[in-house]
Amino acid sequence: MNPDRAARWSEWMGAAQGGDGRAYEALLREILPHVRDFIRIYIPDEASAEDVAKTVLLSVHRARHSYRREQQFEPWLYAIVRKAVFDFRRGRGRRTGPEGPQPGEKVGAEIDPASDRPVEIPEQKKRTFLPKPRGLTSVRRTGGAEGVRVSAGRSCVNGRRASRTASSGAVEVGVEPACREPLGCLGGAS
Amino acid sequence: MSRDSTDILISSLARDLKPVRPVRPLRGEILRVAAVGGAITIAVVAGLGLRPGLAAVPGWTAFVAMAIGLAVFGLGSISAALAFARPGLEGRGVALALGSGVSLLVCVGIAAFWLRAAPSTGDAVWGGARELPCVFFSIALALPAAFFATYLAASAAPIHSSWTCVLTGAGGTALGMVAAHLTCRTPGAWHTVLTHALAPAFGALLLVVPITLMLRRWQLTAQS
Numbered sequence: 001m002n003p004d005r006a007a008r009w010s011e012w013m014g015a016a017q018g019g020d021g022r023a024y025e026a027l028l029r030e031i032l033p034h035v036r037d038f039i040r041i042y043i044p045d046e047a048s049a050e051d052v053a054k055t056v057l058l059s060v061h062r063a064r065h066s067y068r069r070e071q072q073f074e075p076w077l078y079a080i081v082r083k084a085v086f087d088f089r090r091g092r093g094r095r096t097g098p099e100g101p102q103p104g105e106k107v108g109a110e111i112d113p114a115s116d117r118p119v120e121i122p123e124q125k126k127r128t129f130l131p132k133p134r135g136l137t138s139v140r141r142t143g144g145a146e147g148v149r150v151s152a153g154r155s156c157v158n159g160r161r162a163s164r165t166a167s168s169g170a171v172e173v174g175v176e177p178a179c180r181e182p183l184g185c186l187g188g189a190s
Numbered sequence: 191m192s193r194d195s196t197d198i199l200i201s202s203l204a205r206d207l208k209p210v211r212p213v214r215p216l217r218g219e220i221l222r223v224a225a226v227g228g229a230i231t232i233a234v235v236a237g238l239g240l241r242p243g244l245a246a247v248p249g250w251t252a253f254v255a256m257a258i259g260l261a262v263f264g265l266g267s268i269s270a271a272l273a274f275a276r277p278g279l280e281g282r283g284v285a286l287a288l289g290s291g292v293s294l295l296v297c298v299g300i301a302a303f304w305l306r307a308a309p310s311t312g313d314a315v316w317g318g319a320r321e322l323p324c325v326f327f328s329i330a331l332a333l334p335a336a337f338f339a340t341y342l343a344a345s346a347a348p349i350h351s352s353w354t355c356v357l358t359g360a361g362g363t364a365l366g367m368v369a370a371h372l373t374c375r376t377p378g379a380w381h382t383v384l385t386h387a388l389a390p391a392f393g394a395l396l397l398v399v400p401i402t403l404m405l406r407r408w409q410l411t412a413q414s
Contacts, residue, residue: 019209063347076278
């Protein structure tokens with residue numbers, strides 16, 4: 001760590017706490033490249049990394065009162081950056097679901113009822129399934145106009161809702177691989 | 191997102207900057223929570239009196255060891271919770287949490303060793319529903335210190351809020367248990383060791399939800 005830089009950042013933050021906008025702007029502009037470099041280690045996608053960098057700037061702004069001059073600035077800053085990166089990755093994990101495709105499952109394919117072989121789902125239809133609801137790992141057709149097969153990731157939590165949907169005849173519900181008894185944890189829907 | 195918008199964000203943050211008062215030193219906040227816990231302990235002991243029958247061996251050593259262990263664990267956990275509420279002090283928070291946990295274990299070990307080594311006093315019974323009132327009493331006594339610590343944490347920047355809440359619940363209950371321990375009427379030498387040592391874990395479980403809700407509420411109030 002560069003001691004001059006650390007002292008300068010600490011001084012600027014102290015001035016910012018007193019309401020000095022120029023020192024604050026200088027501080028934010030100087031820390032930004034370091035923040036971006038750190039974020040890109042974990043988030044290679046440039047647009048997402050820039051989003052997280054902005055989140056960090058806002059978090060620094062909101063938490064600026066929690067910094068004390070006798071404290072080192074960089075650990076304070078990087079604690080906020082790590083938290084923002086962690087939150088982003090956790091949020092992304094929630095959006096995409098915790099598991100990959102089921103073994104032997106072709107993601108994005110529907111089953112042709114006549115031949116019982118997978119056929120590609122049109123792009124427009126795929127979009128209707130995305131983003132996937134939390135806990136669902138895949139959705140695919142089994143046949144008929146409305147029949148779709150839903151493979152659930154953490155659907156045991158939402159078992160009651162899933163089984164009700166299944167009994168309506170609109171969908172057929174499968175379960176996560178960890179649940180060894182098919183549909184048992186969903187209330188015995190078949 | 192373009193970098194231009196980031197530049198605009200920086201300019202707007204700097205333009206609308208308002209002066210803020212930095213948080214108080216961590217040590218000062220720990221002392222304030224300790225003062226709240228100490229005041230409650232003194233008031234309860236003055237009102238109810240010390241646990242009767244302590245003059246009998248093996249009462250004193252195990253009793254004092256547990257009181258010290260609970261006090262150290264309570265203050266250490268609250269300190270860790272407040273450290274976790276300040277960015278950059280996470281390392282200190284971990285050290286404080288581990289240190290306070292080890293202190294409690296050591297004191298429990300001393301007390302248990304002493305009880306096992308000493309001749310039986312005939313009331314070394316443990317278990318059953320009679321253990322619970324003492325635990326709930328300690329949780330009730332924990333509330334002022336725990337909520338005050340939560341307020342202090344919310345006024346900082348609790349970026350590790352789950353750790354803050356769990357440690358505040360456990361530490362607050364331990365501080366409440368100091369007063370409950372000193373005045374406890376429940377018979378049984380092992381009660382003062384096992385039940386009183388396990389109470390902070392139970393308190394953390396029960397208090398974590400209300401503390402989390404209060405932390406969020408006070409954070410929103412502080413930000414607005």
